[in-house]
Amino acid sequence: MIKPIYVHGSGSISIQPTFEPGYCFDSILSFAQNPVPAYEPDYKALIPAMQLRRMNKSMRMAIFASRLALQQADRTAVDAIITGSGLGCLKDSERFVEALLAEEGQSLNPTPFIQSTHNMAAAAIALVLKCKGYNMTYVNNANSFESALLDGMVYLTEHPNDTMLLGGVDEAGERTTQFWDIAGYLKREVPTIPTPLEGAATPGEIAAEGATFFVVSGQPGARTYGKVTAVETSLETDDTVVLLSRFLQKNGLDADAIDAVFMGFNGDSRYDGIYRNLGHSLFPATLQLGFKHLLGEYDTVVASALAIALQLLNEQRIPSSLRLNDVEPKELKRILIYTQRRGKNHGLILVEQ
Amino acid sequence: MSELTQELKAKIITQLNLEDLAIEDLADDTPLFGDGLGLDSIDALELIVMLDKSYGIKLADPKEGRKVFETIQTMADFIEASRK
Numbered sequence: 001m002i003k004p005i006y007v008h009g010s011g012s013i014s015i016q017p018t019f020e021p022g023y024c025f026d027s028i029l030s031f032a033q034n035p036v037p038a039y040e041p042d043y044k045a046l047i048p049a050m051q052l053r054r055m056n057k058s059m060r061m062a063i064f065a066s067r068l069a070l071q072q073a074d075r076t077a078v079d080a081i082i083t084g085s086g087l088g089c090l091k092d093s094e095r096f097v098e099a100l101l102a103e104e105g106q107s108l109n110p111t112p113f114i115q116s117t118h119n120m121a122a123a124a125i126a127l128v129l130k131c132k133g134y135n136m137t138y139v140n141n142a143n144s145f146e147s148a149l150l151d152g153m154v155y156l157t158e159h160p161n162d163t164m165l166l167g168g169v170d171e172a173g174e175r176t177t178q179f180w181d182i183a184g185y186l187k188r189e190v191p192t193i194p195t196p197l198e199g200a201a202t203p204g205e206i207a208a209e210g211a212t213f214f215v216v217s218g219q220p221g222a223r224t225y226g227k228v229t230a231v232e233t234s235l236e237t238d239d240t241v242v243l244l245s246r247f248l249q250k251n252g253l254d255a256d257a258i259d260a261v262f263m264g265f266n267g268d269s270r271y272d273g274i275y276r277n278l279g280h281s282l283f284p285a286t287l288q289l290g291f292k293h294l295l296g297e298y299d300t301v302v303a304s305a306l307a308i309a310l311q312l313l314n315e316q317r318i319p320s321s322l323r324l325n326d327v328e329p330k331e332l333k334r335i336l337i338y339t340q341r342r343g344k345n346h347g348l349i350l351v352e353q
Numbered sequence: 354m355s356e357l358t359q360e361l362k363a364k365i366i367t368q369l370n371l372e373d374l375a376i377e378d379l380a381d382d383t384p385l386f387g388d389g390l391g392l393d394s395i396d397a398l399e400l401i402v403m404l405d406k407s408y409g410i411k412l413a414d415p416k417e418g419r420k421v422f423e424t425i426q427t428m429a430d431f432i433e434a435s436r437k
Binding site: 049050052053054103106107108109110111114 | 368406
């Protein structure tokens with residue numbers, strides 16, 4: 001039986017200023033581009049310059065976000081590190097492959113090659129923290145973070161006294177974005193953040209990037225500010241209503257027991273109907289919240305939703321920018337997060353006070 | 354020669370992402386490794402690739418690199434000597 005994991009700290013970088021202390025989506029940055037780059041901090045505040053010079057964007061974002069999580073948890077070390085990343089260090093991968101073609105396999109720079117792998121962020125955190133423990137990276141498209149979370153729960157069920165850094169990171173790559181555009185994944189008509197979700201919704205996503213990390217353990221502590229009690233993924237499903245109903249049933253809950261449901265509406269008119277159908281069928285009297293219309297789309301953006309859910313559980317207030325309906329819950333004790341991407345990679349995370 | 358050392362400084366700063374350094378901060382005789390600039394083995398590989406790409410010089414003997422990459426000046430001397 002997998003046990004809940006307790007969250008003691010979190011740190012997040014996204015296209016909104018989520019790394020700023022106390023930020024909670026009361027003011028929203030607007031964008032009219034695709035992809036949208038992360039709103040980045042002054043990395044030098046937490047990462048030495050000589051380390052920073054050889055870190056690509058994924059590594060910088062991951063290390064900064066994990067440093068913030070450690071600060072909040074009042075920790076300087078962890079026993080294990082698990083990350084999820086759909087596309088890994090994409091820019092260095094693109095740089096390496098382009099050089100490989102241009103130089104016909106000769107005289108290739110070593111740094112982009114070394115840093116082109118998916119597990120570089122977890123490795124870089126381990127080097128910085130001198131953590132020689134369990135180090136794992138999950139690469140499962142838009143379920144990469146949920147897979148990392150599931151492994152974290154299994155690990156901490158077996159090692160409840162250990163503390164772990166667990167997170168998700170993805171960066172936008174120029175060449176990959178061009179491929180996505182050709183494939184029809186991206187919005188072509190005036191992409192905007194915040195993204196319209198109802199009448200003005202158009203086909204396609206707005207690509208973005210970010211990193212969110214958590215300090216978690218198998219035991220509650222003085223700084224615990226929430227727990228993850230269940231995680232589930234499904235690559236494909238015929239019926240999302242059945243998928244969610246079964247998930248709730250497995251956890252001994254019905255829809256009324258959920259105080260708020262976070263859904264991954266991203267303004268893509270082709271797939272947002274999945275969320276709309278769920279909202280009507282299962283959660284008509286439940287507070288519905290969104291996050292991708294403010295943060296854009298990338299494989300591990302759901303990690304940000306978990307950070308926001310934990311913040312809402314602690315602050316017991318709901319910023320209007322996140323609201324999808326006007327339902328007022330009596331209190332916020334239990335939040336369900338559900339996302340999918342392009343009709344696949346369905347992920348469910350249950351978060352509780 | 355001075356033109357070459359200036360060019361090398363600019364290339365090294367760019368290639369090795371030495372964001373905090375300006376060309377003026379690098380003296381011709383600053384040791385590139387150890388107590389000087391503090392470069393490491395991955396930087397050494399980057400410098401070998403740079404010599405090949407920018408100046409068409411392949412460093413056949415890796416041991417040779419230790420002397421060649423001692424300072425900006427030794428690099429410039431090596432490039433000049435290879436051109437003759």
